[in-house]
Amino acid sequence: MTLNNYTNFIQAHISKMKGYTPGVQPRWEEEKKNKIIKLNTNENPFPPSKLVISALKNAIKKNRMHLYPDSSSLKLRQAIGQSYDLSEDCVLIGNGSDELLSILFRAVLASGDAIAQPYPSYSLYPIIAESLAAKSINVPLMKNWHINFQKLLEETKSRKSKVKIVVFANPNAPTGIAESIDEIISFIKANPVISFVDEAYAPFWKDSLASYIPKLQGLVVCGSFSKAFSLAGQRIGYLLAHPKIIKDLNKIRDSYNISYLAQEMALAAWQDKKEFQKRIKIICMRREALIRELDKLGFETLEAAANFIFTKPPKHMFTANTYGQILAKHRILIRHFPRPSRISNYVRISIGTASDMKKLIKCTKSLSRFKIGSF
Template sequence: MLPIRECVEQTSGYIPGEQPRTNDFIKLNTNENPYPPPLEIFEGLQQELTKVRLYPDPVSTQLRKAAAKVFGVSSVNILAGNGSDDILNIAVRTFVNPGETVTFLDLTYSLYETIARVHGASVIKIPTDNRFAINQPIICPKAKLIFIASPNPPVGKHLNRDYLEETCERATGIVLIDEAYADFSDENHLDFLNKYDNVIISRTMSKSYSIAGMRVGFGIASIPIIEQMNKVKDSYNLDRIAQLLGTNAFNFQEYFKVIWQKVRQTRSHLIESLKALDFLVFDSDSNFVFASSQWIPASELYKKLKERKILVRYFENPRIKDYVRISVGTDQEIARLLEVINEIKSGQEFT
């Protein structure tokens, strides 16, 4: 086994999507919610700001109670985190010793590998098919922890539910199901918590609740799992403002449900419009679409869009170098994106 320092030196760090320094970009590259939260979630903010000299609640009590009502569990089954990435880190530190195995799909959220390797864990990647899906359960007896995203990047589709059930049944370690995008679909796996005592569900408020800048996430699991994870988390892993805004946001379910439906409608329009522009586009259960132009390299499309102040996500991974990932923006943002793509396509035709 490599020493931790060598593991870190040999690990490619996670590269977040670009955050422009000016406000003149249409930002469709990091899957943020294009719509703001209701102004009412800022109620109590001024009072909370007067307390910033004091540490926040170390276990985010009110936030967890609010989350428990939404997720249909007890607050003792919830660990609050600094975004769901914090939950992923805590899970690795809690259940995996350096040298032990972490398993995930090839391809999936790239942070899984970064976290595992920095921790000094061994990694086993489970291949996906040519549609980036699984065609059997994920069976890895050596795995102390299996990361599963559903919906799963890069496509953003839910994985086969029967295969996931069998994965949980046969796993010898912990199975963490990452549901960062579940609110943009009709499906989730919260019911697995009643069936399997080795399952953690992770959720984030960054996408569906429009507070990505606050970094609020959750791990939902059995009491024994949450108790162990609580021993590992940072002492004060959510600040006062994040706890307040997250708690308040949960009180506006009807507001956010309207937004989620609007994103889904815009997503359908985007998919059909891209197909009409000669793109290969996957169906999506997320707030993004994954598409490949049949007439321009993806890297060039990314650059041309950026020149016109539109950011999408391009990955240099060999398996997906022909694709771009496009976050679902407002109707106006998507209309502008499609207009520019049409202009680029017309320019290609006449050169």
Template sequence: MLKGVLEILQPYEAGKTIEEISERYNINNIVKLGSNENPYSPPKSVVEEIAKASNFVNRYPDPSYTKLKKKLSEYTGLSVENISLGSGAGEILDSVCKIALNPLDKVVIPVPTYTMYAFLSMLRDASLQFVETLDFEVRAGEVIDSAKDAKLIFLCSPNNPTGRVIERKELIKIIEGTDALVAVDEAYYEFCGETIADKVKEYENLIVVRSMSKFFGLAGLRVGYALSNKKIIEALEKARLPFNISSIAESAAIAALEEMSWFEKIKEEILEERKFVMHEINKLGLNALPSEANFLLVRLPSIDMQKFIEGLYREGVIVRNVTGVQGLKGNYLRITMGKKEENRKLISALRKLMTL
């Protein structure tokens, strides 16, 4: 009755919530550094717009989301016809699979990367080809060689969980060297400022995926968008469900895009903190790898990871154990940059566990 692939797919494991850890260990004052969120609540103007919009939830949203698309058009420098919206970047990634994949089509995924690409492709009964990266560097030649007869290539820049940016010239080589659709996930774009979105009109096969969950701190409201040529955007618009974004989310996203200097200031603090946290982690004898995003990938020695993570939970610190993610060999944690005091709590918890 159900699709066979559901028998082998493991459910996506999201980061632990504060409530879960609080209840399990009977503790308070928990810091959540496991889901690459923005640690700050939105600015007042965004909260006010959310409250205002809640008065009108008896009405459906504007079916074409013209206001938000216009705002994103100003933000990205692209036209409204090059933009499609989704309920988070997650929905856009699913829609990309929906418009591109038939059963048994080949999808190429350099690893390690965001595990949802494989998950969503499998749900479309695609066949997966992972490309192992040396030193986490995505090289065009290897991707193009693996992509013969492929329908779709997923790339992530900056990459989750490595924090690495894919060099622009490598991206262009891949896009030009394949007939497959190339989806470049730029969920963390604002933390590094490097993008390939300026090229979407030039290529037939490029789609850029963005999120408002990270830099713009709207993870709970679910807003993402795709940037691509007119033909691909029309396909996405055709395939999406009507009213896929709530009117509250649309209003909040518009308000957030009017607060650029506020979010830029937070970004600067996060980048400063990333420097500090990386330095402190390395001082503890662990290995935090250079990152262009709001998180750090940390290599740990061969210890009992389950015990280590439990130890951090007990100290009231939630991080993500990414050990075992395809393409990662060895023990690794992914740690989101929090507020100053949260990061200091993380460091003292790590110090305590390292000296046990």
């Protein structure tokens, strides 16, 4: 197809972008037929809870799919707010937390501004910044893989700094390492710009900063229903901040960004927290069991605080990339990041069902009998 010169209308900085590469999502039919084990995008191995499914059925029965949904997701905002003693004015609902990241960045960043982030972290942050012609300042993780808060502060406080947002995930991705709440609070108190804390994986750890919203100026917290609440397919996230910030973010949100069904399911999931807590416990137990098994085979795994592990296969066995490729041939999908080089020896493995974990370990054990080069 020809397009003559119409591509010239696309802004140059967007044309130059590489864009985000999501983890492989096989078609459902292919996944079922080939019995693919998906451990590459940190989804929850449990299906939505019974309460969530019955909320879905009730919502369908109400026969109102031809009407627009509540444009402000009020009931969901109230429920989330109540859990943290916040009014619904402190809550914004998004089409996944990815959309909320994008809304906040669009509201704050002008061309030439910057975000500061620990590096590596969630690779979408710099991509959204880039789409706005803003820069990303990468502050490398420390030797022990923890966030270098001191360096992040130096970046925001330097006189030349155009940093408007410091963004980090806690627990971080892809490392899975969590920072202590006390350390984060000290950082936020000293940080003169917006602190955006991405808590997509926080329910697998222990603490959230949500209740600190009224006390810490400039704190913005984001949570997701994709990981702990088994609703990745419904795309729902929430953002918590001071009502004045929420009011401005609301102005640039699509009016009907959350579907009717997604709102009903997310509300039921939030109300069924106890059930999800039980599942989180099981996922964390499986995670620790997997680490122990891989340990015996000589893998080196980082401290893990989320629903995945970040692990280095033993050198004499295979490189991380080869390990990922061989597992893929055995229909087990995991994630390898070739860049930056510091993490290229590691793979990220999501915690799946008990049977997924058994198959992964069995396959890894059988592979470990071979040596590098024999594949």
